[in-house]
Amino acid sequence: MRFFIDTANLNEIKEAYELGVLDGVTTNPSLMAKEGIAGKDKVFSHYKAICNIVDDNVSAEVIAVDYAGIIKEGEELAEIDPKIVVKVPMIKDGIRAIKYFSEREIRTNCTLIFSAGQALLAAKAGATFVSPFVGRLDDISYDGMKLIEQIRIIFDNYGYPTQILAASIRHTIHLIKCAEIGADVATCPLSVITSLLKHPLTDSGLAKFLADHKSVNI
Numbered sequence: 001m002r003f004f005i006d007t008a009n010l011n012e013i014k015e016a017y018e019l020g021v022l023d024g025v026t027t028n029p030s031l032m033a034k035e036g037i038a039g040k041d042k043v044f045s046h047y048k049a050i051c052n053i054v055d056d057n058v059s060a061e062v063i064a065v066d067y068a069g070i071i072k073e074g075e076e077l078a079e080i081d082p083k084i085v086v087k088v089p090m091i092k093d094g095i096r097a098i099k100y101f102s103e104r105e106i107r108t109n110c111t112l113i114f115s116a117g118q119a120l121l122a123a124k125a126g127a128t129f130v131s132p133f134v135g136r137l138d139d140i141s142y143d144g145m146k147l148i149e150q151i152r153i154i155f156d157n158y159g160y161p162t163q164i165l166a167a168s169i170r171h172t173i174h175l176i177k178c179a180e181i182g183a184d185v186a187t188c189p190l191s192v193i194t195s196l197l198k199h200p201l202t203d204s205g206l207a208k209f210l211a212d213h214k215s216v217n218i
Helices: 010-019 029-034 040-051 067-078 092-103 116-125 134-139 144-158 172-181 190-195 200-215
Strands: 002-006 022-026 058-061 084-089 108-113 129-132 163-166 185-188
Touching: 002 010, 002 190, 010 022, 010 040, 010 190, 022 185, 040 058, 040 067, 058 108, 067 084, 067 092, 084 092, 092 108, 092 116, 108 116, 116 129, 116 144, 129 144, 134 144, 134 172, 144 163, 144 172, 172 185, 172 190
Parallel strands: 002 022, 002 185, 022 058, 058 084, 084 108, 108 129, 129 163, 163 185
Antiparallel strands: none
């Protein structure tokens, strides 16, 4: 399973990369705004800065919702760096655009997936990734993990190469469940990744080891 970090914060991306487990980055307009990044030139420069940190897989989202606009923005984003994956919304023109991009070997991430049918359409159009939003489904009392299971079964049934990129991951239980089900990628905040390090028995065990070492080396 690969780990992507869901942020536009360069320091967080660097910290995750230096940990040695980071495989990519996902961003969106909200995350860019959170970092105070506004305007096309600044946004594109920020994407390039992210690409300079990581090895691959930087999802950059289009703003347009019409076919021509998605194509124009997507091609511009793809020109920033070979590591860019064009992030396209799950809408009719988005699916059309994904087909266009796939025929030109431009990688895509179909975002805002909330049903197995949507994931199936994106896969048939040639999406590189589909992003089902686990946490947001949980928010409306639907089991987000059930969606991951459905998509996994469908993709395996027909051999779709499209990868399941589990998004809106809120905590470590989400992350572990996605790994158990077989999601190809999970994207989440840095805090979720670092939370995997923690266990009270690890802390108490280390404390005992250090205390024992000190007692015989006085």
